[in-house]
Amino acid sequence: MRAGHERVLRARFADAQFFWETDQKCRLADYLPKLAHVTYERRLGSYFDKVDRMRAIARWLAEQWFSSGITGGDVAGSDRAAELAKCDLVTEIRPEIVSFHFGLPDKNLLLRVKSTGAKVLSSATSVDEARWLEDQGCDAIIAQGFEAGGHRGMFLTEDVSTQVGTMALVPQVVDAVRVPVIAAGGIADARGILAAFALGAAAVQIGTAYLYCPEAQVSPRYRQALKGMRDNETAITNVFTGRPARAIVNRFMREVGPMSDVAPEFPLAASTVAPLRAKSEMAGSADFTPFWSGQAASLGRELPAAELTKQLAAEALENLKSLQTVACGA
Amino acid sequence: MRAGHERVLRARFADAQFFWETDQKCRLADYLPKLAHVTYERRLGSYFDKVDRMRAIARWLAEQWFSSGITGGDVAGSDRAAELAKCDLVTEIRPEIVSFHFGLPDKNLLLRVKSTGAKVLSSATSVDEARWLEDQGCDAIIAQGFEAGGHRGMFLTEDVSTQVGTMALVPQVVDAVRVPVIAAGGIADARGILAAFALGAAAVQIGTAYLYCPEAQVSPRYRQALKGMRDNETAITNVFTGRPARAIVNRFMREVGPMSDVAPEFPLAASTVAPLRAKSEMAGSADFTPFWSGQAASLGRELPAAELTKQLAAEALENLKSLQTVACGA
Numbered sequence: 001m002r003a004g005h006e007r008v009l010r011a012r013f014a015d016a017q018f019f020w021e022t023d024q025k026c027r028l029a030d031y032l033p034k035l036a037h038v039t040y041e042r043r044l045g046s047y048f049d050k051v052d053r054m055r056a057i058a059r060w061l062a063e064q065w066f067s068s069g070i071t072g073g074d075v076a077g078s079d080r081a082a083e084l085a086k087c088d089l090v091t092e093i094r095p096e097i098v099s100f101h102f103g104l105p106d107k108n109l110l111l112r113v114k115s116t117g118a119k120v121l122s123s124a125t126s127v128d129e130a131r132w133l134e135d136q137g138c139d140a141i142i143a144q145g146f147e148a149g150g151h152r153g154m155f156l157t158e159d160v161s162t163q164v165g166t167m168a169l170v171p172q173v174v175d176a177v178r179v180p181v182i183a184a185g186g187i188a189d190a191r192g193i194l195a196a197f198a199l200g201a202a203a204v205q206i207g208t209a210y211l212y213c214p215e216a217q218v219s220p221r222y223r224q225a226l227k228g229m230r231d232n233e234t235a236i237t238n239v240f241t242g243r244p245a246r247a248i249v250n251r252f253m254r255e256v257g258p259m260s261d262v263a264p265e266f267p268l269a270a271s272t273v274a275p276l277r278a279k280s281e282m283a284g285s286a287d288f289t290p291f292w293s294g295q296a297a298s299l300g301r302e303l304p305a306a307e308l309t310k311q312l313a314a315e316a317l318e319n320l321k322s323l324q325t326v327a328c329g330a
Numbered sequence: 331m332r333a334g335h336e337r338v339l340r341a342r343f344a345d346a347q348f349f350w351e352t353d354q355k356c357r358l359a360d361y362l363p364k365l366a367h368v369t370y371e372r373r374l375g376s377y378f379d380k381v382d383r384m385r386a387i388a389r390w391l392a393e394q395w396f397s398s399g400i401t402g403g404d405v406a407g408s409d410r411a412a413e414l415a416k417c418d419l420v421t422e423i424r425p426e427i428v429s430f431h432f433g434l435p436d437k438n439l440l441l442r443v444k445s446t447g448a449k450v451l452s453s454a455t456s457v458d459e460a461r462w463l464e465d466q467g468c469d470a471i472i473a474q475g476f477e478a479g480g481h482r483g484m485f486l487t488e489d490v491s492t493q494v495g496t497m498a499l500v501p502q503v504v505d506a507v508r509v510p511v512i513a514a515g516g517i518a519d520a521r522g523i524l525a526a527f528a529l530g531a532a533a534v535q536i537g538t539a540y541l542y543c544p545e546a547q548v549s550p551r552y553r554q555a556l557k558g559m560r561d562n563e564t565a566i567t568n569v570f571t572g573r574p575a576r577a578i579v580n581r582f583m584r585e586v587g588p589m590s591d592v593a594p595e596f597p598l599a600a601s602t603v604a605p606l607r608a609k610s611e612m613a614g615s616a617d618f619t620p621f622w623s624g625q626a627a628s629l630g631r632e633l634p635a636a637e638l639t640k641q642l643a644a645e646a647l648e649n650l651k652s653l654q655t656v657a658c659g660a
Contacts, residue, residue: 126562146476147495161565161588162579165477165495167525168516168625172561175629186498195497195525197653231502232456235491249492258491295498299505317657323527324654327647 087112097121102243103129103155104136121182123153125163130173130181132156142205143173145185149208149294151245152236160236160244160259167199174200188296190315194323197316206312208293212300213308222291229297240273240290242266251287252276417442427451432573433459433485434466451512453483455493460503460511462486472535473503475515479538479624481575482566490566490574490589497529504530518626520645524653527646536642538623542630543638552621559627570603570620572596581617582606 083105090098090113098113099121105113114120119139124130130141144153145166152163164172166185174181180202187196188209196204211218211226218226225248236244237258243266247253252273256263263269277288303311413435420428420443428443430452435443444450449469454460460471474483475496482493494502496515504511513526514535526534541548541556548556555578566574567588573596577583582603586593593599607618633641 127560128562145495145497147498157562162562164561164625165475165497165516167475167496167522168477168518168561171519171521172626172628186495188498189501191501191529192497194528197657198524198528198649199521230457231494231498232458232487232492295494296502298502319528320654320657324650327527327650 083109090118091116094118099142101151101153103153104133104138107136110136123184124173125152125154125169126156127169127172127176129154129156130177134177134179138179140180140182140202141173141177142182142184143170143201145169145183146236147186147246147295148184149234149246149297150292151241151243154244158244163236166196170196170199170201186294186296188294188299190312190319192296192299193312193316194319208297209300210305210308211293211297212302213305214302215305221286221289225286225291226293226297226300229293231295231298234293234295234297237290238263238269240269242269245290245292246294248291248293250289250291413439420448421446424448429472431481431483433483434463434468437466440466453514454503455482455484455499456486457499457502457506459484459486460507464507464509468509470510470512470532471503471507472512472514473500473531475499475513476566477516477576477625478514479564479576479627480622481571481573484574493566496526500526500529500531516624516626518624518629520642520649522626522629523642523646524649538627539630540635540638541623541627542632543635544632545635551616551619555616555621556623556627556630559623561625561628564623564625564627567620568593568599570599572599575620575622576624578621578623580619580621 087105087109094116095118097120098118101123104110104120104122110120114137120137121140121142122133122138123142123144124133125144125146130143133141142153143166146163146169147166152160154160154163166183166187169185170181170183181200182203182205183196183199183201184205184207187193187204187206193204193206208226210216211223216223229248233249234246235249235253235258236246237253238244239252239257239260240247242263244259249258264272273288280286280288301308417435417439424446425448428448428450430450434440434450434452440450444467450467451470451472452463452468453472453474454463455474455476460473463471472483473496476493476499477496482490484490484493496513496517499515500511500513510532511530512533512535513529513531514537517523517526517534517536518539523534523536538556540546541553546553559578563579564576565579565583565588566576567583568574569582569587569590570577572593574589579588594602603618610617611619631638
């Protein structure tokens with residue numbers, strides 16, 4: 001690695017701390033439990049009501065579009081209405097962080113969000129996307145590797161075949177941008193966290209592993225599917241929503257996809273699958289139900305979210321010490 | 331991570347040392363430069379002539395099959411002849427390690443190889459494959475992530491859509507087998523090496539980064555393509571050989587693939603592409619030439635192989651110290 005790496009790493013950790021505090025000298029050992037606390041408070045505590053309200057608005061709009069018989073081509077305009085509604089809520093709630101997916105909204109909306117003082121994050125699935133996000137003023141970039149569950153944040157390409165794995169993506173994004181990089185994709189335990197830091201990430205974003213938590217609002221069937229998961233039982237598919245997303249392989253993905261050239265445009269595909277899904281779910285089947293999942297689901301544990309976060313943080317530090325001992329002697 | 335992780339890690343490092351020495355107490359700091367030395371001697375030094383002889387035999391056989399008009403269905407039998415010829419060479423050369431791809435040869439051949447005293451390695455692209463290889467007596471398993479350049483070692487499935495990224499694959503394979511795990515895929519600098527160790531790997535296998543070395547027998551055009559590479563310019567394709575392999579995207583891959591249902595069976599596809607390739611190469615084009623590459627090619631540096639190896643080893647240790655300092659204070 002380049003000279004002065006330690007300094008750079010140190011600066012990166014310090015930069016990343018705007019997420020929860022202003023103390024520039026906080027050590028990782030102190031910082032991870034704080035992250036746990038803040039994450040818990042923010043994601044799972046008092047914000048729940050308002051987040052639900054945001055979701056309800058988005059859902060209501062999507063239903064309106066579909067029942068009006070509008071097509072994918074009309075969605076851009078209506079999407080704007082949803083974005084405005086959400087932006088009003090951001091102005092009201094004033095969250096410290098606003099994290100986007102699928103790129104960023106238009107410049108005026110982005111400025112409104114930034115003017116609330118919120119730090120803006122978005123996902124990049126390539127170096128190109130990371131550079132674009134930095135140029136648009138993102139305060140940190142989520143490097144979303146191929147392993148990640150749910151929707152790919154890709155927005156400069158629709159070509160799934162060139163999507164990049166976390167191990168290759170993170171260091172190349174770190175080299176390309178000056179803002180902190182948050183690693184995502186295939187990280188579900190302390191080993192992945194430490195690996196992400198080794199690659200140069202300033203933080204990690206963990207998704208699927210938190211679906212095991214009692215707080216997660218997933219169906220018993222979804223929960224059960226995750227528990228029995230193996231590494232090679234997910235695929236990236238566009239058949240559920242029209243956009244590529246990683247889910248546990250099921251009948252619908254096997255028979256129609258996993259990628260299909262004729263899937264309706266996002267987000268209309270979801271509505272076209274809905275009747276099939278409803279009927280099969282009533283019959284006790286998950287043949288048409290998307291169970292979003294990353295490739296490291298099997299590493300999850302059933303713990304309350306706050307406890308899991310603290311445990312992961314403590315274990316990452318413990319692993320770091322072990323690695324040091326093994327590599328350089330006690 | 332589980333209790334006693336340090337002990338396990340230490341044991342794993344010790345186990346892995348059969349690759350170059352018997353001293354069970356060697357520290358990583360000593361061990362990486364030795365690995366550099368042995369790798370250099372073994373891979374790039376005195377073995378070159380005999381390895382070339384092996385390759386020539388395999389190539390000659392492939393040409394014979396194709397010019398005889400035999401089809402993919404006939405290949406299994408002829409493949410056996412190539413395997414026997416190679417096995418004779420193993421008996422003669424008695425290498426310390428014999429590393430397979432695409433699973434393992436049949437039990438009798440494998441026994442002949444093992445009876446020479448060679449340690450046997452092979453690649454797994456899933457936990458299923460890793461367990462299978464361990465059951466067949468592999469002494470170490472290469473966990474080949476989705477990011478890796480060249481042929482996928484996959485042998486229990488032909489489904490490319492469920493292939494697993496290195497970040498997710500390595501810890502799940504480490505949990506599933508008792509033998510040492512060698513991480514491969516997307517590792518091209520010291521950050522990747524340290525990340526792989528953090529994931530529980532006992533060693534790493536680096537491919538594309540060594541193609542920058544003056545010792546690598548790649549064409550000037552291939553070398554030039556690697557230098558200009560970005561993270562999202564490769565894809566897994568079967569159009570060049572009939573088996574999925576990661577290469578730099580070119581015209582042939584774009585127009586016919588990257589994956590094609592009608593690609594001739596391995597290894598016959600290579601011969602069908604050969605005339606197109608020869609003609610386009612004479613015209614100065616690489617439209618039909620496979621430039622195998624992993625997703626982290628951009629991280630490579632032009633250094634002699636031995637020097638690169640030593641530098642990577644030293645930097646991995648330096649990075650480990652930096653991470654320790656940043657995380658837990660000086």
